[in-house]
Amino acid sequence: MRLIFLACALGTSLLAGRFLRDRGVSVADYHHVLLIVTAAFMLLARANHFVVFFIALETAAVGLYVLVGNLRRSTASLEAGVKYLIAGGLSSALLLMGIVLVYGSLSTPTNDSLGFADIATALQSTQGNVNPLTLVGVALVFAGAAFKLGAFPFHTWIPDVYQGAPTPTTALLATASKAAGAFAVLILVTGPFAALGAKFGPLLAGLAILTLLAGNLAALAATDVKRTLAHSGVAHAGFLLAAITVAVVAPNAHFETVGGLAISAEHAINFYLYAYILGTFLTSAALVSLPTADDHDRPSLGLRGLLRRSAVLASALAFGIGSLAGIPPSVGFVAKLIILGLLVKAKLWWVLGIALLGVALSIHYYFSLLREAFIRPSEEGAEIAPLPVSASMRFLIGALSAATLALGVVMLF
Numbered sequence: 001m002r003l004i005f006l007a008c009a010l011g012t013s014l015l016a017g018r019f020l021r022d023r024g025v026s027v028a029d030y031h032h033v034l035l036i037v038t039a040a041f042m043l044l045a046r047a048n049h050f051v052v053f054f055i056a057l058e059t060a061a062v063g064l065y066v067l068v069g070n071l072r073r074s075t076a077s078l079e080a081g082v083k084y085l086i087a088g089g090l091s092s093a094l095l096l097m098g099i100v101l102v103y104g105s106l107s108t109p110t111n112d113s114l115g116f117a118d119i120a121t122a123l124q125s126t127q128g129n130v131n132p133l134t135l136v137g138v139a140l141v142f143a144g145a146a147f148k149l150g151a152f153p154f155h156t157w158i159p160d161v162y163q164g165a166p167t168p169t170t171a172l173l174a175t176a177s178k179a180a181g182a183f184a185v186l187i188l189v190t191g192p193f194a195a196l197g198a199k200f201g202p203l204l205a206g207l208a209i210l211t212l213l214a215g216n217l218a219a220l221a222a223t224d225v226k227r228t229l230a231h232s233g234v235a236h237a238g239f240l241l242a243a244i245t246v247a248v249v250a251p252n253a254h255f256e257t258v259g260g261l262a263i264s265a266e267h268a269i270n271f272y273l274y275a276y277i278l279g280t281f282l283t284s285a286a287l288v289s290l291p292t293a294d295d296h297d298r299p300s301l302g303l304r305g306l307l308r309r310s311a312v313l314a315s316a317l318a319f320g321i322g323s324l325a326g327i328p329p330s331v332g333f334v335a336k337l338i339i340l341g342l343l344v345k346a347k348l349w350w351v352l353g354i355a356l357l358g359v360a361l362s363i364h365y366y367f368s369l370l371r372e373a374f375i376r377p378s379e380e381g382a383e384i385a386p387l388p389v390s391a392s393m394r395f396l397i398g399a400l401s402a403a404t405l406a407l408g409v410v411m412l413f
Contacts, residue, residue: 002042002045002046004176004179004270004273004274004277005038005041005042005045005176005179005180006038006042007274007277008038008171008172008176008179008277009034009035009037009038009176011171011175011277011281011284011396012034012168012169012171012172012176013031013034014392014396015167015168015171015281015284015288015396016030016031016034016166016168016169018288018390018393019166019167019168019288020070020166020168023071023073024073025070025071025072030067030070033063033066033067034063034067034172036059036063037059037060037063037064037067037172037176038176039059040056040057040059040060040063041056041060041176041179041180043055043056043059044056044057044060044180044183044184045183047116047187048115048116048117048191049114049115049116050099050102050103050114050115050116050119051114053184053187054095054096054099057092057095057144057148057180057184058092060177060180061088061092064084064088064169064172064173064177065081065085065088066081067165067166067169067172068080068081068084068161068164068165068169068173069081069082069084070166070169071166074164076163076164077164077165077166079160079164080160080161080162080163080164080165081164081165083157083160083161083164084157084161084165087147087156087157087161088147088157090147091143091144091147091148091154092144094140094141094143094144094147095141095143095144095145096144097137097140098136098137098138098139098140098141098142098143098144099114099141100137101134101136101137101140102119102134102137102138102141103137104133104137105131105133105134105137106119106122106123106131106134108122116187116191116192117192119192119193120191120192120193120194120195123192123193123194123196124195126195130196135196135199138193141188142185142188142189142193145181145184145185145188146181146185146207147181148177148178148180148181148184149178149181149182149184149185149237149240149241150178150181150211150233150234150237151181151185151207151211151234151237151238151241152207152210152211152213152214152234152238153210153214155211155214155215155234155237158230158231158233158234159218159222159230159231161173161230162174162226162227162229162230162233163224163226163227163230167226167284167287167288168284168288170226170229170230170284171280171281171284174229174230174276174280175273175276175277175280175281178233178236178237178240178273178276179273179277181237182237182240182244182269182273185241185244186244186247186266186269189204189244189247189248190247190248190251190266197248197249200248201245201248201249204241204244204245204248205242205245205249205348205350205351207241208238208239208241208244208245208351208354208355209238209350209351209354210238211234211235211237211238211241212235212238212239212242212354212355212357212358213238213354213358214234214235214238215231215232215233215234215235215236215237215238215358216231216232216235216358216361216362217361218231218234219231219232219235219362219365220364220365222365225287225303225369226287228365228369229280229283232324232362232365232366233280235358235362236272236276238354238355238358239272239336239339239355239358240269240272240273242339242343242348242351242355243265243268243269243272243339243342244265244269245346245348245351246268246339246342246343246345246346246348247264247265247266247269249346249348250265250342250345250346250347251264253265253342253346254342254345255268255338255341255342255345257411257412261411263338263342265342268335268338268339268342271335271338271411272335272336272338272339274331274335274407275323275330275331275332275334275335275404275407276324276332276335278320278323278331278332278400278403278404278407279319279320279321279322279323279324279330279332279404280320280324281320281396281400282316282317282319282320282323282397282401282404283316283317283320283321283324284320285316285320285393285396285397285400286306286313286314286316286317286320286397289310289313289387289389289393290303290306290313290387291387303317303369303372303373304372304373305373306372306373306374307373307374309385309386309387310386310387310389312389312393312394312397313387313389313397314373314374315397315401316397316400316401317369317370317373318370318373318374319400319401319404319405320400321366321367321369321370322366322404323404323408324362324366325359325362325363325366325367326359326362326363327363328408328412329405329408329409329412330404330405330408331403331404331405331407331408331411332404332408333408334407334408334411334412336355336359339355340352340355340356343355
């Protein structure tokens with residue numbers, strides 16, 4: 001788990017350097033906060049107590065508020081930071097209230113109901129007769145974690161915040177923050193609240209379906225590149241929820257690759273996140289290198305003529321979007337195939353059907369971006385001068401592209 005957060009931090013750091021210098025923003029300050037956020041996420045991955053769990057989430061959240069509003073001369077960045085602060089404050093209040101209710105309803109003089117193991121023991125001892133107050137607390141805790149993941153209906157903040165945030169921060173939010181949300185939900189439903197699995201199964205399946213539909217349908221109507229990626233990120237959260245559902249309702253289900261490797265739902269979540277990280281940072285590398293007066297204003301029409309201006313950036317966009325859409329033999333294709341296979345093993349047919357529909361819809365809106373970059377001619381009078389790409393950016397794009405293909409081919413064969 002922790003390697004995922006390190007990979008996200010490294011990718012964000014490589015994207016942020018020149019981007020921030022070009023806008024007169026302190027690179028050192030940005031990286032100081034980035035390190036704090038990364039450390040908090042890594043602490044979250046090892047949390048086994050609600051005090052540690054809450055402190056880790058909130059430390060990361062405060063750092064992300066700063067990174068989102070980091071472009072002080074940009075009204076859009078500051079506005080996104082304020083929106084994220086308000087929405088994040090609400091989610092923190094829900095999470096804290098849930099923790100208090102769980103603690104108050106389960107604690108005894110001999111049982112510390114803030115430790116995950118103690119909560120699991122207390123819930124198992126109820127033998128299904130759970131205090132309604134405990135269920136309310138569990139629901140509020142789950143709502144706070146679902147906000148970090150961007151699951152329906154806690155996803156409404158994502159489009160505005162992703163669009164207004166600096167593009168490197170958008171990539172961090174889309175990857176590390178989403179990974180933290182996925183791990184938080186997984187830790188809760190398979191750890192302290194595992195005894196409620198019978199109740200969580202239908203709830204998680206329903207949330208996965210609604211999240212897949214909400215993200216994909218909204219992305220179809222988006223005309224800005226960053227908003228399209230934001231809505232599609234919600235759809236990817238739906239895929240992660242689908243895998244978490246399998247981990248709850250069919251914990252022994254495994255997907256077997258051609259090479260005979262058996263992959264569990266938890267391993268599938270990790271692999272899907274790595275695939276999503278590669279696709280997101282490849283796409284973000286192309287966006288960061290595109291000149292624009294306002295970072296928050298990146299209409300899809302602005303991609304026209306990209307192939308003529310820079311084959312390197314066009315290839316980054318193609319590899320990134322191809323992986324996000326799940327086109328073979330990319331790693332994104334294998335990641336989605338594994339989760340779809342696990343849904344079959346778990347016999348979650350409704351979730352499987354909506355996931356397949358989501359894949360079809362995502363191909364449409366993802367490839368509409370590639371159509372602008374590769375096929376549509378530049379607008380009359382538009383700038384068609386070649387775009388300079390630094391050696392470090394070329395190396396990053398080459399390494400990520402190679403990893404996208406290599407991991408996909410290795411897992412397929």
